[in-house]
Amino acid sequence: MTSQQILEKLVTFPVLGGDSNLEIINWIKDYIESFGVTTFLVPNEDYTKASLHCRIGPAVDGGVILSGHTDVVPVNGQPWNTNPFELIEKPDGNLYARGSCDMKGFLACCLSVLPKMVKAPLQKPIYFAFTYDEEIGCLAAQSLINHLKKSYIETPKFAIIGEASMLQPIIGQKSIHILDITINGSQGHSSRIKQEVSAVHEAAKIVLWAEEKMNSLIQISKDERFNPPHSSLHVGTINGGIAANIIANKATLSLDIRCLPKDNANQLHLDLLNFCAGREKLQQALFPGFKIDVVENHPIVPALNTHETSSAVNLIGKITGNYKWSTVSYASEAGHFANAGFESIICGPGSIKQAHRANEFISKEQLQKGTNMIENLVNVLENAI
Template identity: 55%
Template sequence: MTESTLSAEAILRKLVSFPVLGGESNLPIAQWIRGYMNDLGVVSHTMTNDDHTKIGIHARIGPPVDGGIILSGHMDVVPVEGQDWDTNPFEVVDDGKGKLYGRGTCDMKGFLACCLHLIPEMMEANLKKPIYLAFSYDEEVGCQGAPALIDDIGTTYAEKPKYAIIGEPTMMQPVIGQKGICVLETTVNGSAGHSSRIRQEVSAVHEAARLIVWIEEKMNELIQKGHLDDRFDPPHSSMHVGSVTGGIAPNVIADQATFEWDMRVIPGNTVDQILDEFHQYCAEREEKLKSIFPDFKITTTMGHYPVPPLDTSADSDILKLVQKLTGNHRWETVSYAAEAGQFSEAGYESIICGPGSIAQAHRANEFLEKEQLQLGIAFVKNLIQELSL
């Protein structure tokens, strides 16, 4: 069997065999995908990160005219360390009962396999509008690779794609909304001393606690002011502190404390808006306490650039198209973040729809049902047919 005649399942097996985790170099899997495309006569384009250890890939199949559709997915996966797998996570195992086990089968190499498998059919079709394949890196560590990939698509092609379909696992159910996310780290620099001098020193732990309470109260304030969107569960922006470190002993005033937190914002709220208020509160605390300890300081850094929410209209053309292609006439929203919000922010009508269940993502014994793989293939086939009319 040559590369040009690989089945979707065979391609999935190859993709899963590359243990490329988010944050690591993805050159092996990216180079294989590029070679596969090249063997089929597809001209692919790449963009790289600053140290050239990661590659984003995009390609156009069809005429260079406005109105095309981007099919997008990420090449990286989450770690398997500490998970109790029954099989080798980087080898696809067929259980003989309709399930394909392996890291990334569901999230989201199954969708990539559907797209790559159907490249010959895309090239043979009389497409009236182009199909763009766009594969990113570092999605699993904060959707870090998509912005540069999206920018490169915008500068490479003279024409303008209209839609973007991001193939995250949704059981082929159209998803028109996602929450945005931002991961942050806040460090408080206080003054060390004997615990009996708590009024003469500035405890970093105490101040960190005040900031954590502010974060929770801010979330509650947004809820009380009616910043709600019933399409989501929970129906509001959430803020959560996941880890706190600081101090060395109960009788020593802590000179440093750090906490890590995240924000997941509904459409209508913005990370910048909430952060501005947080920074203002931090500035107030600094101004008050510098009289006690001049070097008192609060520093907040982002783990990655904020991922914007997705808020595609229920009346949008992209939803109508995906409903037609899948036969699923309902729509949903999700509380996790994905690259769809970034494509939408760049001006493409965007939606999330792909094979597999999100319930299988990021866990031991991740699997993709063969039926879902076939539904993904049928979806892309229907798209090819739709763009050939």
């Protein structure tokens, strides 16, 4: 099967982040095993989802992991011109479907080259590592990595995470941390604003704290490789209150923190908790029931900070012809692989500009170039690296 034919199949599985992915992962499993390759499934606790990994080639150190995710983001409310879960080829040379770019295109490239992999006299192995729930916080990456490391006696050297980058090597990403904050204040008549504790007003103070914290970081910590070149704190949602003349007794907000690799996301979390504790101590004197709860929406997705002289950059250069690296401000599973000891880099077909939007597409040219990249990897691994 060609990469386009495989992609045509993969996009028919409407697996959103949080949904069961068993149907698509079992299709992938059956496809891989039809070539005589042993696969391993890594299920979640209730066996409704599973990651997959396998090895093609010899059990020797120094191999390359090819990693991607099987889930996609929702389409509800987006103005699609076609069925988002059907691959539509248009005269403009693009292939339209949800996940075509992010990132089933990369999976299709990997799977289409599998027949060549199993026949090639590989001197170093290739591993597939496909996850679930990447789109809601990279929730499966760590369990997959742990299982992969326990399953093989040898140790892979590289991890290529195939997020859309137009096949440019990406050596850095910011971490991401999302916190859901609930504020419990006291309800009352708006004329008593100084005798009650407004949850909405307290929410506003947290927004101002986040803005001031970000501005202070801009002054002391920058990395010009990134855009923006600083860590960011952003309140994306805020809700509370029922009427203008009623003091709000509840408010909620979500805080998105994206940290440079050199900044400490855990410390920012602690700084927020300390600020909230200070507000509680102050306002509980007025209303003893005042409380601010801070809950992780998902664990921290770690940053990626691969050095520009890493041999991973040289490897990508060999298989794409592109040695010019860049960085991104979005998060991916690359940080997890890097923290596990693999030289990690992001490189995949398609443009991130197409991800998460209506009428998502990958060009046929990029899909072919992605396939060529994997074929070139096979050629490189026929010799020791």
